[in-house]
Amino acid sequence: MMKKAKPPVQKNETLTVTIEDLTHDGAGVAKVDGYALFVPNALPGESVDIKVVKANKGYGFARLLEINVESSARVKPPCPIFDRCGGCQIQHLAQHAQRSYKQKQVKDVLARIANQPDVPVETTIGMDEPWNYRNKAQVPVASQHGKFVAGFYAKRSHTIVDMDTCPIQEEANDHAVQVVKRLAKQYGITPYNEDKHSGCLRHIVTRVGKVTGQVMVVLVTKDKKLPHQAALIREIREHVPEVVSIVHNMNAARTNVIFGEETHILWGESHVYDELLGIRFAISARSFYQVNHAQTERLYRQALAYAELTGTETVIDAYCGIGTLTLCLAKQAKHVYGVEIVPEAITDAKYNAKMNHIENVDFVVGEAEKVMPWWYAQGIRPDVIVVDPPRKGCDEALLQAMVAMKPKRIVYVSCNPGTLARDIKLLSEEGGYKVDVVQPVDMFPQTTHVECVAKLTLM
Incomplete structure (x- = not known):
């Protein structure tokens, strides 16, 4: 019997290595006799001392001990908890290098997964000011060592790193979160215990309209009753003057999902309002809305350019959400059909169309892969199909439905290059579609995530 080949490194061994690349989650990659070691916080070109913490058969993990030769692209992270918090992965990488890294990510997966190494991948569209861009904060709450904490999860764990401010959050979100955190402590509202499924307050969620400045505060609890409700409403209104909506969501399930199914407006409006490309949108507590306003406008302009609309086209927008991209498309198309599985989102989409006096749209609740064949049976023949799926990509049945409808062009907006490549x-x-071009957009600076727009043309 042949002996299993041992890895060329051992656990707890210390080594000096050169970092050759970055993984999709931002860890440095070193090679020892062809064996890959993943080293968080190390950058390509650096010579570093490391300690092996795990040695699997085909690859291992190591901890960075010391940097001997530093990359010219290394910068000092401005966040004091960057090394512990899992919210950002590459604050230590300069902006130009972040954009190059994201372009390379897209090229690599298109070559590896789609077997299309020659697809033109444009230079990543970045931000002039890549900080304080997130218009939505979702902050878990817990008790740790008897202390009330609210922050983001540590890397690869469910331990919360307590925080006061986050440099990628809109300042209005930071302020609202800190107000609720202080009030929860003041009124003795118990934080949720994930292990015991006990306690009350699970998450603090805030949203801000970039153009309007309006703020929504959502309190997610395990229990149906929100303790000290009247006092909380009064004090939030006093200390967050921009607030226009205070919402209570109940989530009694043992789950990592943030929101439950039951939502009540405690005070004020049911929505906050914002604008994209001159169109006004109402955003409710559970609606999906892109978190980076400036980059969303750049992303949508690119999608519109790839759609090549002249005013005569019929367009289908799958995964249409609250109609943000749908209504932008409707400004340039003959008619647009939007489909989305979340009923509340379609309610918002219809309201947004009416509010903006846009009449050449129809919105339907349902699974796109089922609704689109029904539309086809009704005689609808789209010239262009636009998809903007979640990270898992398009359902295969939806892809087959698109293939059957044979639109001239498909515009694929993706938040996950891997599933984009699979679907391409x-x-x-x-x-029989040819990928003309893919445009990466840096929607999430300081993180490893990258958004893309791909233009596909029927051959």
Whole structure:
């Protein structure tokens, strides 16, 4: 019997290595006799001392001990908890290098997964000021060592790193979160205990309209009753003057999902308002809305350019959400059909269309892969299909429905290059679509995430 090959490194061994690359989650990659070691916080080109913490058969993990030769792209992270918090992964990488890294991510997955190494991938569109951009904060709450904490999870754990401010959050979100945190302590509202499924307050969620400045505060609890409700409403209104909506959401399930199904408006409006490309949108507590206003406008302009609309086209927008991109498309198309599985989002989408006096749209609740064949049976023949799916990408049945409808162009907006490449492979091989170009957009500076817009043309 052949002996299993041992890795060329051992746990607890210390080594000096050169970092060659970055993984999709921002860890440095070193090679020892061809064996990959992943080293968080190390950058390409650096010579570093490391300690091996895990040695699997095909790859291992190591801890950075010391940097001997530093990368010219290394910068000092401005966040004091960057090394512990899991919210950002690459604050230590200069902006130009972040954009290059994200462009390379997209190129690599298109070559590896879609088998299309020659697709043109444009230079990543970045931000002039890549800080304080997030218009939504979702902050978990807990008790740790008897202390009330609210912050983001540490890397690869469910331990909360307590925080006062976050440099990628809108300042209005930071302020609102800190007000609620202080009030919860003041009134003795018990934080949720994930292990015991006890306690009351689970999450503090805040939203801010970039253009309007309006703030929504959502208190997510395990229990149906919110203790000291009247006092909380009064004090939030006093200390967060921009607030226009205070909402209570109940989530009694043992789950990592933030929101439950039951939501009540405690005070004020049911929505906050914002504007994208001159169109006004109402955003409710559970609606999906892109978190980076400036980059969303750049992303949508690119999607519109790739759609090549002249005013005569019929367009389908799958995963339409509250109609943000749908209504932008409707300004340039003959008619747009939007489909979305979340009923509340479609209610918001219809309201947004009416509010903006846009009449050449229809919105339907349902699964796109089921609704689109029904539309086809009704005689609807789209010239362009736009998809903007979640991270898991498009359902295969939806891809097959698109192939069957044979639109001239598909505009694919993606928040996950890996699933974009997987879906491009099917659309190319089974649908006869050619990928003309892919444009990365840095929607999430300081993190490893990258958004893309791909233009596909029927051959």
